[in-house]
Amino acid sequence: MKSWSALVGLLVSIGMLVTVPAAAQDARLEAAKKEGKVVWYTSLALPTAEKIAKLFEAAYPGVKVEVHRTGSQRILQRVMQEMQANLKLVDVIHTSDAGHFVLLKEKKLLMKYTPPGVEAFPAGFKDKDGYYFTLRATVNVIAYNTKLVPAAEAPKGWKDLLDAKWRGKMVTAHPGYSGVISTHVLALVQLYGWDYFKQLAQNKLMLVQSAVDPAGVVASGERQVAVDGGDYYYYQMKKKGNPIEVVYPKEGVPLVISPTAIASFAPHPNAAKLFTDFTFTRQLQQVMADSEGLYTGHPEVKYPADKPKLSDLKLLTVDPEELEKRNEEIKTRFVEFFGA
Amino acid sequence: MSFARLQGLDRSLPVWVASVLALVLLMALPIGWIASLSVGGESGPTVAHYRRVFADPALQKALWNTIVLAFWVGLASIALGAPLAWLTARTDIPGRGLIRGLVLASFVTPPFLGAFAWVMLAGPNAGSINKLWRSLTGSDEPLFNIFSMPGLVFVVTIYTFPYVYIMIANTLALIASDLEEAAAILGAGRLTVARTVTLPMAAPALLSGFILSVLQALALFGSPAILSLPAGFHTITTQIWTFFQFPPKTEMAAAFSMPLLLATALLLLVQKRLLGRRGYAAVGGKGGQRRTIPLGAWRWPALLAILAVMACPIFLPYAVLAKASVSRAWAQPLSWDNLTLANFSFTFFEYSATQAAILNTLELGVMTACVGAGLVALLSYVTSRQLVVGHQLVAFLALAPVVIPGVVLAVGLFIAYTRPPLLLYGTLWILFIAYLTKEMPVGYAQSDTTFRAIPVDLEDAGRILGGGRLRVLRDITAPLARSGVIAAWCFIFIGVIRELSASIILFTPSTKVMSVVIFDLKEEGQFGAIAVLGIVMLAMTFATVALVQRVLGRDFLGARE
Numbered sequence: 001m002k003s004w005s006a007l008v009g010l011l012v013s014i015g016m017l018v019t020v021p022a023a024a025q026d027a028r029l030e031a032a033k034k035e036g037k038v039v040w041y042t043s044l045a046l047p048t049a050e051k052i053a054k055l056f057e058a059a060y061p062g063v064k065v066e067v068h069r070t071g072s073q074r075i076l077q078r079v080m081q082e083m084q085a086n087l088k089l090v091d092v093i094h095t096s097d098a099g100h101f102v103l104l105k106e107k108k109l110l111m112k113y114t115p116p117g118v119e120a121f122p123a124g125f126k127d128k129d130g131y132y133f134t135l136r137a138t139v140n141v142i143a144y145n146t147k148l149v150p151a152a153e154a155p156k157g158w159k160d161l162l163d164a165k166w167r168g169k170m171v172t173a174h175p176g177y178s179g180v181i182s183t184h185v186l187a188l189v190q191l192y193g194w195d196y197f198k199q200l201a202q203n204k205l206m207l208v209q210s211a212v213d214p215a216g217v218v219a220s221g222e223r224q225v226a227v228d229g230g231d232y233y234y235y236q237m238k239k240k241g242n243p244i245e246v247v248y249p250k251e252g253v254p255l256v257i258s259p260t261a262i263a264s265f266a267p268h269p270n271a272a273k274l275f276t277d278f279t280f281t282r283q284l285q286q287v288m289a290d291s292e293g294l295y296t297g298h299p300e301v302k303y304p305a306d307k308p309k310l311s312d313l314k315l316l317t318v319d320p321e322e323l324e325k326r327n328e329e330i331k332t333r334f335v336e337f338f339g340a
Numbered sequence: 341m342s343f344a345r346l347q348g349l350d351r352s353l354p355v356w357v358a359s360v361l362a363l364v365l366l367m368a369l370p371i372g373w374i375a376s377l378s379v380g381g382e383s384g385p386t387v388a389h390y391r392r393v394f395a396d397p398a399l400q401k402a403l404w405n406t407i408v409l410a411f412w413v414g415l416a417s418i419a420l421g422a423p424l425a426w427l428t429a430r431t432d433i434p435g436r437g438l439i440r441g442l443v444l445a446s447f448v449t450p451p452f453l454g455a456f457a458w459v460m461l462a463g464p465n466a467g468s469i470n471k472l473w474r475s476l477t478g479s480d481e482p483l484f485n486i487f488s489m490p491g492l493v494f495v496v497t498i499y500t501f502p503y504v505y506i507m508i509a510n511t512l513a514l515i516a517s518d519l520e521e522a523a524a525i526l527g528a529g530r531l532t533v534a535r536t537v538t539l540p541m542a543a544p545a546l547l548s549g550f551i552l553s554v555l556q557a558l559a560l561f562g563s564p565a566i567l568s569l570p571a572g573f574h575t576i577t578t579q580i581w582t583f584f585q586f587p588p589k590t591e592m593a594a595a596f597s598m599p600l601l602l603a604t605a606l607l608l609l610v611q612k613r614l615l616g617r618r619g620y621a622a623v624g625g626k627g628g629q630r631r632t633i634p635l636g637a638w639r640w641p642a643l644l645a646i647l648a649v650m651a652c653p654i655f656l657p658y659a660v661l662a663k664a665s666v667s668r669a670w671a672q673p674l675s676w677d678n679l680t681l682a683n684f685s686f687t688f689f690e691y692s693a694t695q696a697a698i699l700n701t702l703e704l705g706v707m708t709a710c711v712g713a714g715l716v717a718l719l720s721y722v723t724s725r726q727l728v729v730g731h732q733l734v735a736f737l738a739l740a741p742v743v744i745p746g747v748v749l750a751v752g753l754f755i756a757y758t759r760p761p762l763l764l765y766g767t768l769w770i771l772f773i774a775y776l777t778k779e780m781p782v783g784y785a786q787s788d789t790t791f792r793a794i795p796v797d798l799e800d801a802g803r804i805l806g807g808g809r810l811r812v813l814r815d816i817t818a819p820l821a822r823s824g825v826i827a828a829w830c831f832i833f834i835g836v837i838r839e840l841s842a843s844i845i846l847f848t849p850s851t852k853v854m855s856v857v858i859f860d861l862k863e864e865g866q867f868g869a870i871a872v873l874g875i876v877m878l879a880m881t882f883a884t885v886a887l888v889q890r891v892l893g894r895d896f897l898g899a900r901e
Contacts (some may be wrong), residue, residue: 034767050686068849082848085765207571212865213863221452223465242669331585
């Protein structure tokens with residue numbers, strides 16, 4: 001709690017330092033306060049999302065954040081469903097399926113807005129036309145329960161998971177729910193082909209939805225090994241003392257970039273911009289790296305020593321356009337192999 | 341004669357017409373949309389969606405899974421509910437009040453909470469029962485894997501059997517013992533009496549209970565989503581739900597839900613054929629003693645057996661929910677290290693969705709229950725007294741929503757109310773309509789039982805003495821029906837606060853309800869927060885039950901003590 005209030009102090013002070021001219025910023029803050037809130041559809045793990053919301057509310061009293069957390073694919077369903085009904089509810093959209101933003105941009109549902117500071121982000125972290133930017137990144141990893149699996153016997157690479165000795169002992173999250181996982185599946189399909197998943201399914205995996213959930217399943221001992229999942233949540237669970245170890249396969253780890261964008265029809269556009277700027281400040285990006293174990297595109301962010309740097313990992317990347325195009329194929333074939 | 345009848349009717353006619361109209365709007369509209377979508381093609385009507393749906397082996401499997409689930413749940417519910425009902429209604433088993441209380445508790449427990457709790461109890465590896473089993477026997481295999489078809493049948497049954505219990509217990513309580521005694525005097529043994537008198541009189545209740553359980557199992561969404569998806573199999577409802585993921589395949593969902601509608605119509609028809617022509621005036625309110633059957637030495641063993649059975653829907657799940665709510669790690673023993681209040685502080689102070697969801701849920705619950713109880717009372721009065729032409733159709737419409745899985749109903753409503761003239765999506769009203777429609781059958785069944793149990797001759801006496809139909813309704817029927825209507829209110833309220841399958845499609849950020857929040861949390865695996873919200877939901881439910889028991893002076897499961 002102490003570190004929290006220190007953080008809040010920091011954040012308030014940096015609020016003044018953002019590169020927008022002071023007068024314009026005051027006017028926007030007033031407008032945002034009049035709007036009163038920002039509605040945020042986010043696929044960030046719930047505790048992380050709520051933490052960011054609380055930090056923002058502390059930095060800008062009078063502007064509330066309404067957090068609606070669910071899986072990336074559910075967020076897309078929600079946005080499209082509301083569009084169909086001509087409902088304008090969401091301000092800021094944040095999912096882990098970069099393909100969504102290709103689609104949303106094409107359908108003219110995104111506002112062109114560039115938060116300050118993102119110029120310095122690497123090329124893969126931003127839309128060239130300025131509609132969406134990567135708020136955070138994670139990599140998909142293998143994880144195992146250290147009480148149930150000795151380190152020597154733990155799987156080292158993706159293909160180790162095909163070994164029949166793991167039958168009935170593994171868990172996977174679902175690409176029909178999670179953007180982290182749809183990205184993961186495409187990356188491994190590009191590496192090994194669909195045959196990999198066909199073989200993996202022979203091992204009778206437990207199916208959960210969110211890419212966050214395998215961490216809980218492995219920690220509880222319900223399954224010994226998770227075949228995917230964002231490393232940031234494993235990192236958090238491990239920090240809390242759960243018996244979890246993470247494996248970064250040497251064949252490469254699928255990099256998941258999670259963009260954020262403001263809806264073109266945002267009912268609270270000023271609050272949405274204020275919030276978006278806030279999430280891209282160095283201080284907040286540093287929070288995501290420190291306590292949440294996330295990667296970011298911010299060049300000045302320092303990472304905890306107990307996590308590999310993004311530059312040390314062999315990354316498997318996917319093209320957002322490709323992800324968009326094959327979205328349905330990914331879901332359908334996964335279900336075909338895994339049953340649901 | 342016919343003139344006099346008309347005269348008596350004319351003032352009440354608008355009331356009946358209005359309620360029939362309401363039914364058409366609530367039910368015919370979504371069903372109509374679903375039907376028309378299922379055959380809608382770009383160039384005129386088509387059967388292409390049906391062909392696609394029924395030719396797909398994966399969907400065939402989902403269909404078969406649902407049939408298996410519903411059938412076994414129906415049978416198991418009878419096997420569990422009927423003996424329990426007989427024991428409490430007709431024998432001198434000790435702790436009858438306690439047993440009824442426990443049945444009531446399992447009746448009002450949201451099934452998806454039960455399913456969630458049973459994941460913690462009987463997950464094959466981390467479930468506490470399986471851990472205990474392993475440590476006791478040294479076995480490598482779990483005792484029971486909840487992520488399986490038998491697991492699903494089990495969990496659904498323990499929260500569905502009260503439907504059977506209520507039907508049978510109420511009927512048995514209403515069957516006067518004089519017929520049974522007459523049979524006994526004529527020389528029939530106890531078994532013969534049971535077989536030739538009691539059972540035939542209870543048969544309608546048994547069959548209705550079976551059909552209600554089957555229909556519950558067919559339409560259920562939460563428990564299969566929690567138990568069958570991790571095991572890699574679908575039921576119809578979970579399959580239909582996935583059809584709505586982006587890009588939506590609404591036509592296939594519509595086509596896939598039509599067999600459900602037909603199956604139920606058929607089931608109801610069968611029920612009517614079997615029971616329709618018999619009169620059950622003997623199951624009436626007029627006096628009559630009910631003889632208690634002494635169990636002798638079996639009294640206490642029977643009670644113990646029942647308590648052991650009731651551990652499944654009540655003691656074990658509640659205990660594991662309570663434990664999870666104060667644990668850092670739900671699968672670890674409750675030691676000092678593992679003890680925390682963080683789940684509570686997170687749920688109430690950090691998780692921003694909690695408060696609004698609780699308020700929305702309460703608001704919808706009260707609103708739906710008030711309107712719904714009034715409506716079903718009117719409808720069942722109209723149908724039980726055969727007051728309008730086509731009253732069979734009214735009865736069918738009132739029961740029909742049972743077959744529309746909440747998910748499908750939601751889609752029908754979504755399509756109907758996302759366009760002018762009624763733009764209801766995004767407001768609480770669309771949820772209100774969904775809940776009203778969905779809870780109608782249960783409310784109607786409860787209310788219908790009430791009105792059928794009120795002898796028409798009392799009303800006739802009132803009419804002969806010069807009372808108009810509305811006056812008779814107010815002075816004679818309403819007081820007799822009062823407790824039945826309050827019971828219907830409860831059924832609806834409790835049904836609403838735990839409704840998930842329609843809400844999951846119809847909610848928007850400002851109209852989230854508790855069940856949706858819990859399901860969101862489940863998909864993310866936030867066990868602690870689910871346990872806390874689950875406890876809140878149970879507390880709300882039991883507060884309602886307690887309130888009603890005060891009003892009625894008894895629990896609302898039974899007709900009379």
